[in-house]
Amino acid sequence: xxxxxxxxxxxxxxxxxxxxxxxxxxxxxxxxxxxxxxxxxxxxxxxxxxxxxxxxxxxxxxxxxxxxxxxxxxxxxxxxxxxxxxxxxxxxxxxxxxxxxxxxxxxxxxxxxxxxxxxxxxxxxxxxxxxxxxxxxxxxxxxxxxxxxxxxxxxxxxxxxxxxxxxxxxxxxxxxxxxxxxxxxxxxxxxxxxxxxxxxxxxxxxxxxxxxxxxxxxxxxxxxxxxxxxxxxxxxxxxxxxxxxxxxxxxxxxxxxxxxxxxxxxxxxxxxxxxxxxxxxxxxxxxxxxxxxxxxxxxxxxxxxxxxxxxxxxxxxxxxxxxxx
Ligand code: TXA
Ligand code: MG
Numbered sequence: 001x002x003x004x005x006x007x008x009x010x011x012x013x014x015x016x017x018x019x020x021x022x023x024x025x026x027x028x029x030x031x032x033x034x035x036x037x038x039x040x041x042x043x044x045x046x047x048x049x050x051x052x053x054x055x056x057x058x059x060x061x062x063x064x065x066x067x068x069x070x071x072x073x074x075x076x077x078x079x080x081x082x083x084x085x086x087x088x089x090x091x092x093x094x095x096x097x098x099x100x101x102x103x104x105x106x107x108x109x110x111x112x113x114x115x116x117x118x119x120x121x122x123x124x125x126x127x128x129x130x131x132x133x134x135x136x137x138x139x140x141x142x143x144x145x146x147x148x149x150x151x152x153x154x155x156x157x158x159x160x161x162x163x164x165x166x167x168x169x170x171x172x173x174x175x176x177x178x179x180x181x182x183x184x185x186x187x188x189x190x191x192x193x194x195x196x197x198x199x200x201x202x203x204x205x206x207x208x209x210x211x212x213x214x215x216x217x218x219x220x221x222x223x224x225x226x227x228x229x230x231x232x233x234x235x236x237x238x239x240x241x242x243x244x245x246x247x248x249x250x251x252x253x254x255x256x257x258x259x260x261x262x263x264x265x266x267x268x269x270x271x272x273x274x275x276x277x278x279x280x281x282x283x284x285x286x287x288x289x290x291x292x293x294x295x296x297x298x299x300x301x302x303x304x305x306x307x308x309x310x311x312x313x314x315x316x317x318x319x320x321x322x323x324x325x
Contacts, residue, residue: 003165004156009033009173012131020169021135024049028168029056031145031159032132034124036097036181036199037152037283038159039068039142040167041132044078050111050141056166059148064114065141066099066122066182070133075121078105078139085187085209092208095125097182097199112141122182128173144181145170149238151283151318154179158287179280180310186215197309239290241267243297243319252298259296267294269315275307282311286318 007016020030027049030041040057042049044067054061069075072090076082080103089100104119113119124130133140144152147162156172183198183205191211194202205212246252252268259266267289271278289297301315302308 003168004160004170004172007128007171007173010127012128012171012173016171017128017131017135020132020171023168024132024136024138024140027052029053029166030132031153031156031163031167031170032128032142033126033156033171033173033176034068034129034142034182035126035176036124036178037154037176038145038156038170039066039129039140040145040159040163041068041140041142043136044068044112044139044141045107045109047109047111050109053141053143054111056163057143057146057148059143062114063143063148064116064118064120065112065143066120066184067108067112068129068133068140068142069121069123070130070137070139071123074133074139075123078108078119078121079103080105083187085192088208089185089187089205090123093200093204095123095130097124097178098122099182099184099198101184101186101188101195103188118186118188120184126173126176128171132171151239151286152181154280154283158284161287175280175284177280179282179284180307180314183310185212189213197313199307199310201306202309203306238318238320239286239297241290241294241297243286243299243315245299245301245315245319245321248300252300256298259298264296265292265294267292267297269297269299271300271302275302275311278302279307279311282314 023030024043031038042053099120099122101118101120108119145159146153153159154176156170159170178199181198183200184196186193186195191213193213193215195215256266269285302311304312
């Protein structure tokens with residue numbers, strides 16, 4: 001496709017970054033890699049450009065966007081007031097997969113925050129994301145670059161598959177290093193609340209902050225193992241095939257046998273690997289199995305520790321047992 005351009009993930013070519021920055025300055029959309037997943041970017045302080053993100057993704061207008069910043073000064077300019085907890089977390093985890101929800105400064109447009117009084121801020125360590133922000137010298141609003149309700153994109157091809165020519169340029173730096181999205185932590189609640197588990201674990205956060213709560217939706221999912229049968233609730237991060245979660249490998253093999261006997265085409269998600277590797281591949285696996293046209297995807301849930309909490313959360317959502325975030 002003509003709107004995809006390759007870029008070196010470690011040393012992004014200056015001319016490519018300049019071309020992307022030019023599109024953003026003109027109010028266009030650029031998909032770019034972060035350490036977690038690909039983002040769909042527009043200049044955050046340009047409401048007209050930000051509205052294009054919602055249209056391209058078919059994203060409902062009540063779902064606020066994450067704003068990516070280049071440095072701390074850029075973050076501070078978007079916040080209503082400085083916050084000791086914010087400074088502490090940033091010194092420990094930025095740049096990195098941690099998004100912080102704080103009270104917003106008046107200059108942040110309603111389009112970005114879905115009319116909330118808060119804004120979600122993040123600083124990615126990916127060299128391409130950093131270079132792009134350095135070139136625009138302006139904050140970039142960027143949700144995951146998938147069609148709403150589809151698995152997040154960890155490769156440029158996934159972005160092209162979902163968005164096609166709805167995006168002006170896709171910077172292709174190969175597969176993203178982490179594979180699950182950033183942790184979203186709400187600092188306006190006390191104790192701070194994890195709205196979405198992700199690349200920075202609950203354990204890591206608690207070492208710095210003391211107690212951290214899991215927002216209700218998340219806590220519910222982790223509490224009930226959610227293995228009862230296919231749910232009817234709203235799907236998110238979902239492939240087209242039905243996803244069914246099982247307790248362990250033995251149960252998976254028995255279930256797969258039974259379903260194949262019934263003439264079903266069964267795909268099995270490979271979870272027998274390290275949690276880091278599973279996180280990297282989980283969305284691509286869901287997409288690949290879908291592309292193979294299976295009726296059903298079977299999968300063993302990982303335990304909810306460390307990065308396991310994030311992967312588990314995405315799988316529960318894919319199975320229709322999660323709440324949308
Ligand atoms: O890793 C990531 O976070 C990726 C990369 C591209 O940065 N982005 C991402 O964005 O996953 P998105 O929009 O797919 O997910 C952002 C989440 C959404 O669940 C949204 O509801 C929540 O963050 N969010 C954004 N602003 C918020 C706010 N002001 N208050 C509460 N939640 C917010
Ligand atoms: Mg998303």
